[in-house]
Structures are given as C-alpha cells and as structure tokens.
Amino acid sequence: MNTDMNIHEYIAHYAKEVEDELKRLFPQEWDIPGILRESAQYSLDAGGKRLRPILVLAAAEAFGGRMEAAMPVACAIEMIHTYSLIHDDLPAMDNDDYRRGKLTNHKVFGEAMAILAGDALLTQAFYTASQARSLGVPAEQVLAILSEMAEYSGARGMVGGQVADMQAEQGATDLNGLEYIHLHKTSDLIIFSLRAGGRVAGADEKQLEALTRYGRSIGLAFQIQDDILDVTGTLEKLGKPAGSDEKQQKVTYPFFIGLDESMQRVRELTDEAVSAVSSGTVSNPQRLLELADYLMKRDR
Amino acid sequence: MNTDMNIHEYIAHYAKEVEDELKRLFPQEWDIPGILRESAQYSLDAGGKRLRPILVLAAAEAFGGRMEAAMPVACAIEMIHTYSLIHDDLPAMDNDDYRRGKLTNHKVFGEAMAILAGDALLTQAFYTASQARSLGVPAEQVLAILSEMAEYSGARGMVGGQVADMQAEQGATDLNGLEYIHLHKTSDLIIFSLRAGGRVAGADEKQLEALTRYGRSIGLAFQIQDDILDVTGTLEKLGKPAGSDEKQQKVTYPFFIGLDESMQRVRELTDEAVSAVSSGTVSNPQRLLELADYLMKRDR
Numbered sequence: 001m002n003t004d005m006n007i008h009e010y011i012a013h014y015a016k017e018v019e020d021e022l023k024r025l026f027p028q029e030w031d032i033p034g035i036l037r038e039s040a041q042y043s044l045d046a047g048g049k050r051l052r053p054i055l056v057l058a059a060a061e062a063f064g065g066r067m068e069a070a071m072p073v074a075c076a077i078e079m080i081h082t083y084s085l086i087h088d089d090l091p092a093m094d095n096d097d098y099r100r101g102k103l104t105n106h107k108v109f110g111e112a113m114a115i116l117a118g119d120a121l122l123t124q125a126f127y128t129a130s131q132a133r134s135l136g137v138p139a140e141q142v143l144a145i146l147s148e149m150a151e152y153s154g155a156r157g158m159v160g161g162q163v164a165d166m167q168a169e170q171g172a173t174d175l176n177g178l179e180y181i182h183l184h185k186t187s188d189l190i191i192f193s194l195r196a197g198g199r200v201a202g203a204d205e206k207q208l209e210a211l212t213r214y215g216r217s218i219g220l221a222f223q224i225q226d227d228i229l230d231v232t233g234t235l236e237k238l239g240k241p242a243g244s245d246e247k248q249q250k251v252t253y254p255f256f257i258g259l260d261e262s263m264q265r266v267r268e269l270t271d272e273a274v275s276a277v278s279s280g281t282v283s284n285p286q287r288l289l290e291l292a293d294y295l296m297k298r299d300r
Numbered sequence: 301m302n303t304d305m306n307i308h309e310y311i312a313h314y315a316k317e318v319e320d321e322l323k324r325l326f327p328q329e330w331d332i333p334g335i336l337r338e339s340a341q342y343s344l345d346a347g348g349k350r351l352r353p354i355l356v357l358a359a360a361e362a363f364g365g366r367m368e369a370a371m372p373v374a375c376a377i378e379m380i381h382t383y384s385l386i387h388d389d390l391p392a393m394d395n396d397d398y399r400r401g402k403l404t405n406h407k408v409f410g411e412a413m414a415i416l417a418g419d420a421l422l423t424q425a426f427y428t429a430s431q432a433r434s435l436g437v438p439a440e441q442v443l444a445i446l447s448e449m450a451e452y453s454g455a456r457g458m459v460g461g462q463v464a465d466m467q468a469e470q471g472a473t474d475l476n477g478l479e480y481i482h483l484h485k486t487s488d489l490i491i492f493s494l495r496a497g498g499r500v501a502g503a504d505e506k507q508l509e510a511l512t513r514y515g516r517s518i519g520l521a522f523q524i525q526d527d528i529l530d531v532t533g534t535l536e537k538l539g540k541p542a543g544s545d546e547k548q549q550k551v552t553y554p555f556f557i558g559l560d561e562s563m564q565r566v567r568e569l570t571d572e573a574v575s576a577v578s579s580g581t582v583s584n585p586q587r588l589l590e591l592a593d594y595l596m597k598r599d600r
Contacts, residue, residue, distance in 0.1 A: 026455060030455070030456050031456070032455045032456055032460045032463075033460055033463040033464050033467065035463065035467070036455055036459070036460060036463045037455070040455070083419075087415055087416075087419060090412075090415065092410075092411035092412045092415060093412050093415065110392075111392035112390075112392045112393050112466055113463070113466075115387055115390065115392060115393065115415065116387075116459055116462055116463055116466075118419075119383075119384075119387060119418075119419075119422065119454075119459050120454055120455040120459045120460075122419065122422055122423065123422065123450050123453055123454035123455070123459060124450060124454045124455055125450075126426050126446060126447070126449070126450040127447055127450035127451055127454060130443060130446060130447035130450070133443060139438075139439040139440045139443050140439045142443055143430060143433060143439050143442055143443050143446070146426060146430060146443070146446050147426070147427055147430035149426070150423050150424060150425075150426040150427035150430070151427055153423055154419075154420055154423035154424045154427060155326060155330070155332045155336055155337070155340070155420040155423070155424055156330050156331070156332055159336070159416055159419050159420045159423060160332045160333055160336060160420075162416055163332075163333040163335065163336045163413070163416055164333050166412055166413075166416070167333065167335070
C-alpha cells in the first residue's frame with residue numbers, strides 16, 4: 001500500500017492510471033469503424049471522479065490483492081458508468097446538451113451513434129473484465145464478477161433504477177420510492193465495484209458482505225450529497241446550474257426531508273459505512289475509511 | 301439425438317423450448333419496475349425464427365453435448381439479438397413502426413423505455429449465459445463463452461456492423477464494404493452461437509474453427525438470402541413490403557451483382573458451410589447440414 005499518498009493524491013494517482021488504461025480499450029489494430037472508436041473514446045475521456053474504478057482498486061488493496069489484477073474490472077465498471085451517462089443524456093431520456101462542461105455524446109456524434117457507442121461500451125465492459133483471467137484471477141472468481149456485473153448493472157440494478165427514476169415525479173413518489181431509485185441507480189454499481197475488487201483479492205463471503213454494507217451506505221450518502229450539492233453548489237464546481245433538479249421537478253432528499261436533515265443523513269450513512277469495514281473483517285480498511293470521509297466532504 | 305424429427309419439426313420444437321425459457325428470464329419475485337419487465341418481455345415474445353438459439357443447441361448436439369446445459373447460452377444470444385432489434389428500430393436509427401407485423405417496442409412503450417429495455421436485455425444476457433456454470437459447464441468454458449459473446453456482439457462484431465450499415469449508402473459503399481457489414485451485423489452472432497454451443501459440449505480449438513467456418517458461410521448466405529427475399533418476397537411472408545431496401549437506398553447483394561448471381565452466391569456459400577463440417581472434425585453434423593439446406597431454401 002502506498003501509505004505516503006494522502007487520499008486526494010491516491011485518487012488522482014489511480015484516476016490517472018485508469019484513464020491511461022481506458023485509452024487502450026479499442027486498440028488501433030482492431031478493424032472497427034473509426035467513428036465508433038471516436039465516439040466511445042470521447043465519452044470515456046470526458047473526465048469525472050473515476051470513483052467506481054478507484055473503489056475496485058481500493059477494495060482489492062484492502063484484502064492485499066494486486067492493483068494490476070483489479071485494473072480490467074476497474075476499467076469495465078467505468079465503461080458501464082459511461083455508457084449509462086451517454087444513454088441517460090439522450091433526447092428521449094434527460095435531453096442534456098452538456099455534461100461536465102462538455103457537449104454530450106449525441107450533440108457531437110448524433111443520436112444513432114450515441115446509442116451505438118453506449119451499446120458498444122456496455123458490451124465491451126464484459127470483455128474487458130474477462131481479461132482479469134489472464135492476470136491470474138481464477139476463472140470461478142472472474143465468472144462470479146461478470147455475473148454480478150450483469151446483475152448490479154441490469155434490470156435488477158442500475159437499469160431498474162433508471163426506469164424508476166424516469167417514472168418518478170414530485171408529488172407522485174415517496175421517500176421509499178426515492179430510496180429504491182438511489183439504491184439501484186447509484187449504490188448498485190458502487191456495491192458491485194467493491195465486491196469485484198474484493199473477489200480479485202480472494203475475499204470470502206463474509207468479507208464481501210462487509211463490502212456490500214459499506215457500499216450501500218456510501219452509495220446512498222453519495223447520492224444524497226449529490227442532491228444537496230444541486231441545491232447549494234455553484235455552476236463552476238458542478239458543471240451544471242445549481243437548482244436544476246428542482247427546476248426539472250426531480251425527486252430529491254432535500255425535497256422530502258429538507259437540507260439539514262439530508263446533511264444529517266449523509267453523516268449517519270458515512271458512520272454506518274465506517275462501522276461496516278472497521279470490525280476486523282476487512283484486513284486493511286484504511287483507504288476505504290478515507291474514501292468514505294472524502295465523499296462526505298466533497299463539494300462537487 | 302432426436303432423429304425422428306425432420307428439420308422443420310426440430311426447429312419448431314426447440315424454438316418452443318427456447319420461448320418457454322425466455323418467459324422466465326425476469327422472475328416475478330425480482331423487485332424490478334413492472335413496465336421494464338413488460339417492455340423487455342414484449343420484444344422477446346415477438347416471434348422470429350429463433351435461429352441463433354437453435355444453432356447453439358444444434359452445435360452442442362453435434363459434439364454430443366447436453367441441450368439442457370446449452371439452454372442458458374441459447375437464451376442469452378436471443379436476448380442480444382432482441383436488444384439489437386429494439387435499438388435498431390428506434391426513430392434515431394431505422395425508425396421502424398412495425399417488426400414481424402407487430403408494433404415496435406418504442407411505438408408501444410415510448411423511446412426512453414425502449415432504450416432501457418434494450419440495455420436491460422443486453423446486460424441480462426451475460427447473467428443468463430453465466431448460469432451455464434450451475435448446469436455443469438466448467439468455469440473456464442463459461443468464461444470463454446461470455447468473453448466471446450462480448451467480442452462478437454460488440455464494437456468488433458455486431459455493433460461495429462450496425463455502425464458500418466448506418467454509414468453505408470448506395471453509390472458510396474462497395475461490395476467489400478457490404479461484406480464487412482454482413483459479416484459483422486449478421487454472421488458474427490451466428491458464429492458466436494455455434495462456437496458457444498461447441499464449447500458447452502467441450503469442443504476443442506480445431507472443432508471450434510470448423511464451426512466458425514460453417515457459421516461465416518451460413519451467416520453470409522442468410523443475409524444474401526434476406527436481400528433476395530426483399531426483392532422477390534411477399535408482404536404476407538416477410539411482414540414488411542417487398543422492395544423496401546431499394547426504397548430506403550440500402551446497399552444489398554442484388555443491388556451490386558444482380559439477382560441471379562446473388563442466388564448463385566447463396567448456393568456456393570451453402571456448399572462451403574457443408575464442407576466445413578463434413579470433413580470428420582464435427583462428430584455428428586447431421587442437423588448442421590440440414591440447417592444449412594433449410595436456410596438456403598427458406599422463403600421468409
């Protein structure tokens with residue numbers, strides 16, 4: 001473990017490593033239409049916190065696993081996250097022109113290409129994750145990772161959350177409905193990332209369960225923090241106007257329980273996350289603890 | 301092997317088995333939005349020849365494998381085929397209102413839901429295929445199947461073919477370009493289906509190579525036959541007006557080399573397919589031979 005880095009340096013360091021890997025996903029020698037490569041790469045390069053891949057790596061490290069062996073899965077989950085943003089931004093969905101201050105995929109490459117680039121990223125993610133096998137992860141573990149990736153990102157996971165989010169309206173959805181959306185739209189990929197990192201390092205069922213509890217808590221905290229920042233943040237930091245959720249009539253935590261109680265909930269969930277990995281089940285939880293703290297305090 | 305069925309009965313029998321399995325993909329006890337289940341199921345139920353799953357099963361049988369163990373992969377490939385049709389029909393893509401005489405997914409459920417139902421089917425396909433493990437297929441083989449499924453259906457495979465097809469125009473694309481489109485848009489899923497069936501049955505590399513050659517030939521023949529039927533077929537049999545490719549300025553084999561030579565090419569490719577599995581590499585090629593013949597003679 002690189003104990004000489006503080007958590008900000010740690011995140012920056014591994015975000016950069018993941019980004020370098022992501023540039024190599026569609027090798028030049030592959031005979032694929034240039035525009036498809038360009039469109040997929042455009043969105044992969046569009047920045048972001050790279051939170052999910054960092055959680056994969058940190059979870060692997062927490063059980064003494066090799067970061068290198070976890071890298072294919074780290075890239076795969078970022079590809080899935082990226083495809084979901086491309087599809088989410090489409091005119092038929094959220095109809096967003098900008099994301100992180102850059103034009104959205106369909107504004108640059110057109111709708112048809114954006115749909116197909118998303119499909120290609122989603123599909124390729126399973127290929128990329130499967131490459132963990134050639135880095136020494138046992139076939140049974142890689143297979144379990146692929147199977148869970150499909151579960152947590154599919155109908156029972158992220159896509160289910162997207163559908164629920166699409167159907168939700170202020171006045172028609174309650175706090176339970178909102179929690180379903182957040183759990184699946186956001187927490188599920190986070191839970192998957194942690195479990196997959198744990199599996200790369202050979203974590204057992206009890207250890208995976210601790211990661212799941214940690215992930216559910218920081219995932220929900222992360223999303224509530226997003227809702228809070230939408231109210232309190234600035235355009236410069238968010239890359240989108242503050243208050244845009246309210247304007248779009250999106251259901252949010254502050255809408256239901258107010259800003260103060262939302263902030264309180266973030267602190268409680270962070271405590272729960274900390275407690276889930278502090279009982280001794282996780283061999284070396286230091287980075288996971290720092291990440292929970294970092295996420296609670298972020299302002300963008 | 302059920303030698304008492306002729307090839308038409310064989311196809312009907314296993315199409316029915318696959319359809320029964322497909323109904324159980326999103327179990328009622330799964331807590332997913334009802335509309336997502338309905339939308340995905342609508343397109344899975346929309347009929348079609350179920351050619352790809354039948355090729356999985358026939359390839360497994362050709363090497364003495366258990367049909368039951370091949371069933372998850374058979375369903376998975378039909379899910380991938382189905383998602384590709386849903387996305388292909390979208391207004392931003394081919395903008396089709398009908399498929400096989402039924403309203404397309406987005407005409408019934410709206411565009412956003414159609415995009416998400418496609419995403420859910422694509423994702424779930426990897427989960428479904430992974431279930432072959434619990435039916436006794438070794439983890440290494442299942443992993444190889446998932447990895448190849450991603451390759452053959454992603455950027456280097458079907459999605460790449462879709463992109464090339466979207467960009468192709470009469471006058472701007474040549475016969476080589478058309479072959480690229482057909483190879484990836486159609487043949488790749490067919491090649492995958494055969495290889496995956498072979499893997500379920502424990503086929504070795506040389507045997508998988510024979511299946512690949514067979515698949516490349518019948519895949520191309522299948523697509524040329526489709527082009528021919530678009531010129532010569534009837535609305536009643538095709539579920540769409542004959543001549544619709546010509547009207548949409550689609551590049552087709554008859555457009556490049558005429559009807560007679562296209563028909564000749566189908567016969568040649570069928571001969572190549574037959575020869576690929578007749579040299580003794582494939583233990584029991586009977587159904588594969590019958591399927592090649594059936595596909596050449598089909599009129600819808």
